[in-house]
Each structure stands twice: as structure tokens, then as C-alpha cells.
Amino acid sequence: MRESWGGSFEKFNHSPRIVYNGTTSLKDTVAFCTILEFHLKGPDLNIPSDSVCFWMEVPYGKSVQKWPGYHLGKGDYVIRYIPKKAETLQYRFTSAITAINGLKGNIVVNNLWPGKKHSTDYQLGDNWYTDKGSPDLYDGKIQGGKTILKWRKDILQDWAKRWTWLK
Incomplete structure (x- = not known):
């Protein structure tokens, strides 16, 4: 694929999704934007x-983000979460259901997207690309940031030209 100020990309054929049966620990690492189930x-x-x-409660600074979880039937409960940045994430589950209430865990999120392949990934078609x-x-x-940084001067000059049109 030809380079441009929009970046430089490569084909890929899966979207990362990892299914955990239970909570995770600091031994578990996922790529950011992975669908965690x-x-x-x-x-x-x-x-x-x-x-x-x-x-699922995830502390962020002085606030707490809350993500909803659902009963699938037959005692199987599920929640899907997508981490948005590289970090060590702490979480806990709260519920009136005592078997779930108070469960907690950690997971390491890195920025090497899409990360390793897993059997639970979503398979994509032939026309998908990533940085x-x-x-x-x-x-x-x-990721791929340097593929657009080399165009910074050209982009800024183009914007400067467009701003003069507004005068």
C-alpha cells in the first residue's frame, strides 16, 4: 500500500478477542483494544x-467506570470490556449475586495491537488493514505514529493555506 499523510498500513485478518473463564491476574497480558470477555x-x-x-468497576483516577454484565443462562454470566490504553488495569465485580459480588482481578494491557492470535479472535475478511x-x-x-509524523510539515502547511482562505 502506498504511503500518505494518513499513515501506512498492512493487512490483517483477525480482531483480537480473548475469553476468560473467571478473573485474571498480572500474569495475563492483552493488547489494547482487545475485546475481553x-x-x-x-x-x-x-x-x-x-x-x-x-x-465491572474500573477505577480511573478519582472516578470509577462501570460496565454492565449479563446472565446468559444456565449460571453463565458474561461481561465484555475493551481496554483503551496500555496500563495495568484493576477491576472488581459488584452484584447482588453473592457468587459474583467482590470478585476482582488485574490484567496487563500493552500497546502491541492486534497482539498474539487466539482461537477466540474474530476472523475478518480480505479487506481489513491496521497501522x-x-x-x-x-x-x-x-502504533504506526512515525508513518504520519514525517508528513507533519506538509499537513501543517496545508492547514495554514486553508486558514488563509477563511480571511
Whole structure:
């Protein structure tokens, strides 16, 4: 694919998705933007499948983000979460369901997207692309960042020209 100010890309054929049966620990590492699916066991309750019955709480600074979880039936509870940046993530589950309430874990999130292949990944078609993943193309934590940085002067000059049109 030809380079441009929009970046430089390579084909890929999977979108990362990892299924955990239970909580995770600092031994577990995923790429940012991976779909994490936590399956938890609990009682088989008569809860409609579209009803929130537990929460995943993730502390961010002084606030807490809350993500809803659902009962799939037969005592299988699930939550899907997508980490948005490289970090060591702490979380806990809260619920009126005692088998789930208070469960907690950690997971290491790196910025090497799309990461290792897993059997649970979503398979994609032939026309999917991602920023080039070579480590020498990272700009700090930004994958492929250097593929656009070399165009910075051209982009800024183009914007300056467009701003003069507004005068």
C-alpha cells in the first residue's frame, strides 16, 4: 500500500478477542483494544438476557467506570470490556449475586495491537488493514505514529493555506 499523510498500513485478518473463564491476574497480558470477555459462574437465575445483573468497576483516577454484565443462562454470566490504553488495569465485580459480588482481578494491557492470535479472535475478511506494527514505527505509545509524523510539515502547511482562505 502506498504511503500518505494518513499513515501506512498492512493487512490483517483477525480482531483480537480473548475469553476468560473467571478473573485474571498480572500474569495475563492483552493488547489494547482487545475485546475481553469474562465468563463467570453463578446460580442459574430467571433473569432476562438483556437485563444488567452485575457490574465491572474500573477505577480511573478519582472516578470509577462501570460496565454492565449479563446472565446468559444456565449460571453463565458474561461481561465484555475493551481496554483503551496500555496500563495495568484493576477491576472488581459488584452484584447482588453473592457468587459474583467482590470478585476482582488485574490484567496487563500493552500497546502491541492486534497482539498474539487466539482461537477466540474474530476472523475478518480480505479487506481489513491496521497501522504497521513494527516497533521502529511507534511514536511513544502510538502504533504506526512515525508513518504520519514525517508528513507533519506538509499537513501543517496545508492547514495554514486553508486558514488563509477563511480571511
